[in-house]
Amino acid sequence: MFEFCSDxxxxxxxxxxxxxxxxxxxxNLYFAVGLVLVLLAITAPTALAxxxxxxxxxxxxxxxxxxxxHGYINLVRGVPDTAFFLFFVIALDQAFEWIRHKIKCPDxxxxxxxxxxxxxxxxxxxxxxxxxxxxxxxxxFFIAVLTFALVFGAFAGNVLYGAMRTVPRGQIETxxxxxxxxxxxxxxxxxxxxxxYALPGLSNIWMVLTKATxxxxxxxxxxxxxxxxxxxxxxxxxxxxxxxGDWRMxxxxxxLVFYLGLTRVSEIVLDRLMIKLSHGQATTGGEAxxxxxx
Amino acid sequence: MKKLVLSTLAAALxxxxxxxxxxxxxxxxxxxxxxxxxxNDAGEIDGFERELGDELCARAELTxxxxxxxxxxxxxxxxxxxxxxxxxxxxxxxERDEVIxxxxxxxxPDPSAYAGMSEDVDVAGGVIAxxxxxxxxxxxxxxxxxxxxxxxxxxTIAAVKNGEADAVLADKSFLAPIVAEDADMMFVGEDxxxxxxxxxxxxxxxxxxxxxxxxxxxxxxxxxxxxxxxKKWEVASTxx
Numbered sequence: 100m101f102e103f104c105s106d107x108x109x110x111x112x113x114x115x116x117x118x119x120x121x122x123x124x125x126x127n128l129y130f131a132v133g134l135v136l137v138l139l140a141i142t143a144p145t146a147l148a149x150x151x152x153x154x155x156x157x158x159x160x161x162x163x164x165x166x167x168x169h170g171y172i173n174l175v176r177g178v179p180d181t182a183f184f185l186f187f188v189i190a191l192d193q194a195f196e197w198i199r200h201k202i203k204c205p206d207x208x209x210x211x212x213x214x215x216x217x218x219x220x221x222x223x224x225x226x227x228x229x230x231x232x233x234x235x236x237x238x239x240f241f242i243a244v245l246t247f248a249l250v251f252g253a254f255a256g257n258v259l260y261g262a263m264r265t266v267p268r269g270q271i272e273t274x275x276x277x278x279x280x281x282x283x284x285x286x287x288x289x290x291x292x293x294x295x296y297a298l299p300g301l302s303n304i305w306m307v308l309t310k311a312t313x314x315x316x317x318x319x320x321x322x323x324x325x326x327x328x329x330x331x332x333x334x335x336x337x338x339x340x341x342x343x344g345d346w347r348m349x350x351x352x353x354x355l356v357f358y359l360g361l362t363r364v365s366e367i368v369l370d371r372l373m374i375k376l377s378h379g380q381a382t383t384g385g386e387a388x389x390x391x392x393x
Numbered sequence: 394m395k396k397l398v399l400s401t402l403a404a405a406l407x408x409x410x411x412x413x414x415x416x417x418x419x420x421x422x423x424x425x426x427x428x429x430x431x432x433n434d435a436g437e438i439d440g441f442e443r444e445l446g447d448e449l450c451a452r453a454e455l456t457x458x459x460x461x462x463x464x465x466x467x468x469x470x471x472x473x474x475x476x477x478x479x480x481x482x483x484x485x486x487x488e489r490d491e492v493i494x495x496x497x498x499x500x501x502p503d504p505s506a507y508a509g510m511s512e513d514v515d516v517a518g519g520v521i522a523x524x525x526x527x528x529x530x531x532x533x534x535x536x537x538x539x540x541x542x543x544x545x546x547x548x549t550i551a552a553v554k555n556g557e558a559d560a561v562l563a564d565k566s567f568l569a570p571i572v573a574e575d576a577d578m579m580f581v582g583e584d585x586x587x588x589x590x591x592x593x594x595x596x597x598x599x600x601x602x603x604x605x606x607x608x609x610x611x612x613x614x615x616x617x618x619x620x621x622x623x624k625k626w627e628v629a630s631t632x633x
Contacts, residue, residue: 123436185466189473196474213598215472215492221416224474230417232458316463319475329425329432332547335570338427339434345551 107340119341128326132357135312135322138240142247143305149252154259168256175253184317188246192225199223239319246318251308258300262293267381295376295384302369309361327354417456418602419476420446424461425545426567428626429482429591432461441626442480445499448618449609465525465544468492471594477602478595482564482628484528484588494597496606498590499619500629505529508568509553509560509581516582522549522558528587529562553578566628591629 103110104118119125156168175183200211200223207220221227226234266289274284313324331350336342377384422430424438433439438459450457460476471479471493485495505528507516517537523530525542533540541558543549550571552558560581561568572578593610595603613619620631 122434124432124434127436185469189469192475193473216596216598217472217474218596218598219474232460235460317466319460319462319470321461328545328547332425332545333550333571335427335574337570338431338439341434345547345554347551 115341122341124330127321128323128330131321131323131326134240134320138244138247138312138315139309142244142251142308145244145248146251146255146304146308147301149248150255150257150259153252153256154263157256157260158263172253172256172260175250176257180250180311180314181317183250184246184314187249188242188318191242191245193217195225196223199225236320243315243318243320247308247311251304254304254307255301258297258304259293261300262297263289265296266292292380295373295380295382298369298373298376302365305365305369306362309365310358323354323357327351417458418450418478419458419460420450420478420480421460421462421467421471421476422446422479422481423464423467425464425547426482428566428570428628429564430480441622441628442482444626445613445619445622446478446480448613448622449606452609452612453605455605463544468594472596474596477599478593478606480593482567482591483594485590485592486528486588488531489594492597493594494599494603495592495594496603497610498592499610499613500591500623501632502586502588502590503629504565504584505532505562505587506565506568506580506584507560507562507582508550508572508578510577510579512579512581514559514581516560516562519559520557522552522561523563524549527563529564532585532587533562550578569627 101114101118101121103114104121107115107118110118153168153172156164157172159165159168196217196219197211200207200219203222204220209218211218226238270288270292271284274288279287312322315322316325327350328347331345331347333345334342373384374388377388379385379389422438422442424430424432426440428440430438430440430442438461443459446457446459462470462476464481467479467481467483468489470476479493483489485498489495507514507521509516515538519538520541521533521536521538522541522543523533524546525544530540530542541552543552546563546567549558549561549563553561554577562585565580565584568578568580572580593606595606610619613622614632623629623631
């Protein structure tokens with residue numbers, strides 16, 4: 100990076116550190132920070148959408164749909180994340196490839212399952228075998244978002260389902276008295292009011308989600324915890340220009356600061372959101388706001 | 394999201410149609426086991442197996458690409474088709490041979506060794522660290538010593554240094570540079586001969602690829618270039 104980095108062994112402490120922290124290997128760590136933030140930014144709204152869909156379906160008058168939604172919420176919440184990640188992702192990936200195999204290679208005469216092996220024709224591979232590494236990484240990232248959204252969507256679904264039932268019955272009754280259809284009272288009365296009840300539960304899920312990213316390595320996506328561990332490990336002079344001992348404590352300390360910072364920012368945003376949502380609500384929070392203003 | 398899935402799938406289907414059929418071989422490795430395979434300062438995979446793999450691919454006239462994968466899931470991802478070859482210092486054992494196939498070995502069977510902080514460690518009855526899913530972990534479990542397992546090689550060394558384990562059992566070539574650098578660490582007890590050498594893992598159905606690499610390894614053995622590579626990286630004893 101810097102010009103004086105060509106021979107790190109003769110540098111002073113500060114310059115050594117400056118060179119060390121700007122190696123291409125460290126760039127991977129900085130990139131991973133961005134990756135995690137982007138992943139969270141995409142996953143959170145997607146999971147919320149999954150949860151909203153599941154909660155709405157769970158309230159449906161059409162029984163099979165409600166059963167399906169309840170089944171999804173309870174099943175996914177009950178399976179350990181690691182097991183879900185290992186099984187579901189491999190299964191999902193193979194399902195995609197199986198479909199492509201059936202479409203693209205109708206003349207294929209060998210079985211797809213041969214003992215332990217899962218074999219589809221080359222053209223059905225996802226991503227294609229000859230695709231660049233970044234295509235594989237984008238694909239892994241996409242699978243990660245989908246899996247995270249499914250898992251955390253189930254938790255969000257349960258929270259939203261409970262929040263929808265907590266909105267006082269009187270509110271809906273009034274809406275009906277005004278002649279609103281069920282659809283109108285759902286979108287105009289129930290949904291705007293439920294968020295204040297859902298927010299504490301949703302903020303919990305958000306906090307858990309921010310810390311769940313090390314699971315990504317199971318999918319081949321290298322997150323910050325992976326790179327911190329990789330960089331912190333003992334580096335012998337034989338294999339690097341920047342030898343050092345076991346520095347895991349320092350790297351994990353940096354991770355700690357990163358996650359605490361993320362938590363603090365989340366808290367501030369969520370607190371503001373809570374105040375905004377509490378305005379005019381028949382809750383103690385809403386009452387406190389009314390009194391403060393009066 | 395559903396729509397996104399479908400449209401991505403459709404785009405992938407359409408894109409794939411035009412592609413040529415000749416294939417890139419994806420080589421899976423761990424990237425945390427110097428000198429065999431590790432990530433260098435430039436963030437690239439480096440080491441004995443990087444050089445070996447590139448040379449073998451050149452000899453077999455294959456286009457190869459490197460992929461990093463967690464050791465724990467390195468076999469499931471091979472049989473699942475995420476890459477085509479495991480080249481990660483994996484010893485050839487009967488147990489693994491039931492699930493995947495191995496090429497001929499590219500390093501001869503070599504001893505594993507114990508490393509600890511003092512001479513008088515009881516390797517037969519003490520607490521021994523080893524990496525999960527390795528032949529060394531299997532050996533310790535049967536030896537009567539108490540086994541503590543770790544996901545990465547780095548953590549097994551750290552366990553010895555912080556006193557959690559009395560000694561670590563690993564490939565001698567992996568421990569040698571550590572013992573040489575670190576004044577506190579030393580080899581203890583007797584060396585243990587384990588496994589049938591290190592080979593490349595391929596899917597059992599991939600006999601063609603296995604034969605291709607077998608031939609390439611043989612040609613490197615014949616002209617002595619494999620021995621040179623082994624000496625350069627000090628990973629094992631050489632072939633005769």
